Amino acid sequence: MTDLALEKTATGTVRRLSPAPFGIGVLLIVAYGVPPLVASEYLFDAILTPFLALALAGLGLNILTGYAGQVSLGSSAFMAVGAYAAYNLALRLPGLPFLLDILLAGLVAAAVGLLFGLPSLRLRGFYLAVSTLAAQFFVQWVFNKVGWFSNDSPSGIVTVPPLSVAGLPLDSSAGRYLFALGVVTAVTLAVWRLVESPTGRALVALRDHETAARVIGIPVLRVKLLAFAVSSFIIGVAGVLWAFAYLRTVEPAGFNLDRSFQILFIVIIGGLASLRGAFLGAALIVVFPLLLARLGEALLGGLFDSGVLEMSQRIVLGLLIITFLIAEPAGLTALLDRAWNRICGRFRRAG
Amino acid sequence: MSRPNTRPLSLKTLSLKTALLGAAALLPAAAQADEQYFPLQSYRVGPYAAGGTGFFGGFIDYLTLVNNRDGGVNGVKLTWDECETQYEVERGVECYKRQKNRPGVAAWNPLSVGIAYAMIDDVGRDKVPLITVNHGRTDSTDGRVFKYVFPLLLNPYSESSGIVNYIGAREGGLEKLKGKKIVVLYHGSPYGKETIPIYQLLAEKYGFSVEQVEVPHPGNEQQSQWLSIRRTKPDYVVLRGWGVMNPVALKTAQKVGFPADRIIGNVWSNSEEDVIPAGDAAKGYTAITTQASGADYPVLQEIAKTVYGAGKGNLDDKKRIGSVYHNLGIVNGILNVEAVRIAQDKFGKRTLTGDEVRWGFEHLRLDPKRVEALGAKGLFHSINVSVANHEGEGRVTFQQWDGAKWKVVSDWIAPDWALLRPIIEKSSLAYAAEHGIQVRDPAAEDASN
Numbered sequence: 001m002t003d004l005a006l007e008k009t010a011t012g013t014v015r016r017l018s019p020a021p022f023g024i025g026v027l028l029i030v031a032y033g034v035p036p037l038v039a040s041e042y043l044f045d046a047i048l049t050p051f052l053a054l055a056l057a058g059l060g061l062n063i064l065t066g067y068a069g070q071v072s073l074g075s076s077a078f079m080a081v082g083a084y085a086a087y088n089l090a091l092r093l094p095g096l097p098f099l100l101d102i103l104l105a106g107l108v109a110a111a112v113g114l115l116f117g118l119p120s121l122r123l124r125g126f127y128l129a130v131s132t133l134a135a136q137f138f139v140q141w142v143f144n145k146v147g148w149f150s151n152d153s154p155s156g157i158v159t160v161p162p163l164s165v166a167g168l169p170l171d172s173s174a175g176r177y178l179f180a181l182g183v184v185t186a187v188t189l190a191v192w193r194l195v196e197s198p199t200g201r202a203l204v205a206l207r208d209h210e211t212a213a214r215v216i217g218i219p220v221l222r223v224k225l226l227a228f229a230v231s232s233f234i235i236g237v238a239g240v241l242w243a244f245a246y247l248r249t250v251e252p253a254g255f256n257l258d259r260s261f262q263i264l265f266i267v268i269i270g271g272l273a274s275l276r277g278a279f280l281g282a283a284l285i286v287v288f289p290l291l292l293a294r295l296g297e298a299l300l301g302g303l304f305d306s307g308v309l310e311m312s313q314r315i316v317l318g319l320l321i322i323t324f325l326i327a328e329p330a331g332l333t334a335l336l337d338r339a340w341n342r343i344c345g346r347f348r349r350a351g
Numbered sequence: 352m353s354r355p356n357t358r359p360l361s362l363k364t365l366s367l368k369t370a371l372l373g374a375a376a377l378l379p380a381a382a383q384a385d386e387q388y389f390p391l392q393s394y395r396v397g398p399y400a401a402g403g404t405g406f407f408g409g410f411i412d413y414l415t416l417v418n419n420r421d422g423g424v425n426g427v428k429l430t431w432d433e434c435e436t437q438y439e440v441e442r443g444v445e446c447y448k449r450q451k452n453r454p455g456v457a458a459w460n461p462l463s464v465g466i467a468y469a470m471i472d473d474v475g476r477d478k479v480p481l482i483t484v485n486h487g488r489t490d491s492t493d494g495r496v497f498k499y500v501f502p503l504l505l506n507p508y509s510e511s512s513g514i515v516n517y518i519g520a521r522e523g524g525l526e527k528l529k530g531k532k533i534v535v536l537y538h539g540s541p542y543g544k545e546t547i548p549i550y551q552l553l554a555e556k557y558g559f560s561v562e563q564v565e566v567p568h569p570g571n572e573q574q575s576q577w578l579s580i581r582r583t584k585p586d587y588v589v590l591r592g593w594g595v596m597n598p599v600a601l602k603t604a605q606k607v608g609f610p611a612d613r614i615i616g617n618v619w620s621n622s623e624e625d626v627i628p629a630g631d632a633a634k635g636y637t638a639i640t641t642q643a644s645g646a647d648y649p650v651l652q653e654i655a656k657t658v659y660g661a662g663k664g665n666l667d668d669k670k671r672i673g674s675v676y677h678n679l680g681i682v683n684g685i686l687n688v689e690a691v692r693i694a695q696d697k698f699g700k701r702t703l704t705g706d707e708v709r710w711g712f713e714h715l716r717l718d719p720k721r722v723e724a725l726g727a728k729g730l731f732h733s734i735n736v737s738v739a740n741h742e743g744e745g746r747v748t749f750q751q752w753d754g755a756k757w758k759v760v761s762d763w764i765a766p767d768w769a770l771l772r773p774i775i776e777k778s779s780l781a782y783a784a785e786h787g788i789q790v791r792d793p794a795a796e797d798a799s800n
Contacts, residue, residue: 046445156541307395
């Protein structure tokens with residue numbers, strides 16, 4: 001975002017091109033105002049709400065991986081912790097306001113994240129990735145093994161109570177979307193403040209050179225654990241949205257390693273260390289396969305069965321991701337920035 | 352630095368895209384009056400593709416047969432389309448939201464517990480039945496609470512009871528179970544653990560001892576479990592497996608010297624795909640089923656002759672005609688079509704609403720005579736669904752693998768429904784209280800209909 005704010009023009013004068021605040025304002029107005037008026041249930045429940053939940057998870061992972069440089073493969077475990085914590089809190093503390101429930105669930109996820117972040121004090125890179133993989137398997141195993149977490153439901157799948165905030169029922173598709181949007185907006189603003197603060201810069205310093213960061217007086221251990229805690233908190237909140245606003249059921253198998261990879265890909269494809277990256281990446285991961293599926297079905301649905309179509313879609317999606325990353329290894333954010341700069345450049349020449 | 356040469360290209364792709372999207376949007380509009388639509392959330396890709404291709408293949412084959420032979424149900428043509436889920440809940444939800452927009456939805460048949468759970472709220476709101484044949488949420492058997500959910504033929508509890516009844520019959524009577532030892536080898540997943548309390552209950556009732564051993568997912572290593580089974584020396588091992596766990600169990604049993612004919616498989620361990628990879632080790636292995644396998648039943652003969660003969664069959668491999676999953680799909684097709692037919696008798700021979708088809712399922716009574724008339728005598732026994740009982744008293748039978756095919760080795764056995772009903776009601780009433788659902792009064796509903 002910073003490299004976008006300042007742009008040197010050909011004439012040598014420095015002109016402020018700051019699309020961010022204006023653009024974000026428009027985006028928020030559109031996001032809050034337009035879908036409730038025009039969107040169908042399909043758009044809410046199949047596209048927008050899962051997009052928001054995954055984008056938030058991507059945002060959480062981006063703090064840890066993008067900003068602080070700690071690779072994690074345990075994201076969906078923290079989502080599961082958040083989802084199950086929120087479910088159990090709602091179940092066992094009836095009358096607990098839902099916003100408080102989310103907050104507490106996030107804190108539980110943060111505590112678990114802190115625990116699994118401890119190895120990061122000694123481990124780096126691939127070794128850390130492997131140790132966060134342990135979180136992934138351990139958490140899933142615990143939720144499978146201990147019936148208490150799913151209220152001894154015989155099939156292990158639990159249905160969450162209907163969503164309502166302060167007595168206001170938000171159980172409709174639009175209601176759940178708006179709720180998710182509200183949470184995502186609030187968390188994103190908080191994260192934005194965080195990464196612009198000295199702590200945010202400490203995270204980046206840690207990523208760029210751990211020893212150098214230590215030398216200039218950054219408390220490396222504390223910052224690392226903070227990154228794990230904040231990241232897990234956000235991912236846990238994303239898990240709550242996933243369970244309460246999107247699927248409305250929770251099962252351990254839904255939070256498997258595939259989901260962790262999905263979140264990691266969101267961050268990598270979207271752009272590391274950028275707030276927009278998580279949203280762009282999530283948009284690509286959620287929306288693109290659906291578009292592809294619909295196109296494939298419309299074009300070739302009569303010729304092949306759904307299995308063949310599915311396989312070819314995977315191939316196309318894989319090729320496109322590879323192409324994107326070759327075109328711009330820094331992710332969609334960088335790609336977008338370049339496009340934006342080119343458009344602006346053209347404008348200026350024209351004017 | 353303008354690039355005029357790129358602009359026409361991008362415009363062209365753009366217009367192409369719009370055209371394609373337009374075509375996609377037009378599709379639902381193609382549905383006409385007097386069609387009954389079956390949205391299929393199928394899975395032909397992913398770890399469970401063997402079950403998905405067989406089941407949905409059989410379902411589609413039967414719908415095709417009804418269309419070709421009878422011109423639909425009383426002239427109402429049956430239509431369907433498939434949406435790939437890969438057995439994943441999110442994809443299943445996406446499919447639901449997409450497919451439900453097409454008019455004339457008869458019923459949903461996801462064949463996945465996870466997807467079914469995620470749909471329970473929505474089918475209640477949209478008033479369309481959700482069919483989970485042979486599986487699903489056990490307490491949805493109580494139709495007084497789960498108005499739109501139908502675990503037809505068999506729920507996991509009835510399955511356990513059916514297996515114990517079969518073992519009793521083999522021993523010469525349920526009283527002979529006293530003092531026997533049974534090991535349940537279960538898949539380490541919510542599905543696998545679901546019946547633990549039921550086997551405990553049955554063990555207390557009949558006086559056998561039960562030991563339940565977990566095999567962690569996916570189950571491709573079971574040496575230690577089978578060594579401990581060899582030490583325990585049980586009279587029977589019940590295999591409650593899934594996927595690769597099943598052939599590995601049979602092979603490991605052979606290695607430790609446990610006889611295959613003392614292993615009884617459950618409903619997800621009963622297919623050709625479960626035994627063929629085990630080769631010789633599977634010979635003599637017996638498994639429960641609600642629908643016998645084989646292609647000798649008249650309805651299957653007809654499908655083979657008229658559907659596959661005309662090149663319209665859904666299975667790629669014709670050898671799978673009459674396999675366990677294919678036949679389950681056909682039985683599921685029969686149940687769905689007959690529910691539509693029964694509902695048409697009441698509401699008129701036209702495209703029905705989901706709620707009307709729900710009424711059809713709640714009055715789905717096929718006695719053995721009607722089953723025979725449908726060409727399915729011996730394929731499945733009968734079904735008797737009511738407002739209170741959405742499972743419908745399905746009978747089970749047992750098949751033994753002879754190394755090449757399944758052979759029926761038992762009569763049609765009835766699970767002990769009376770024993771299980773109180774547990775089911777306890778759970779369903781708790782769900783009703785939690786979700787503020789008004790429990791229906793079957794007597795009043797029958798009177799008003």
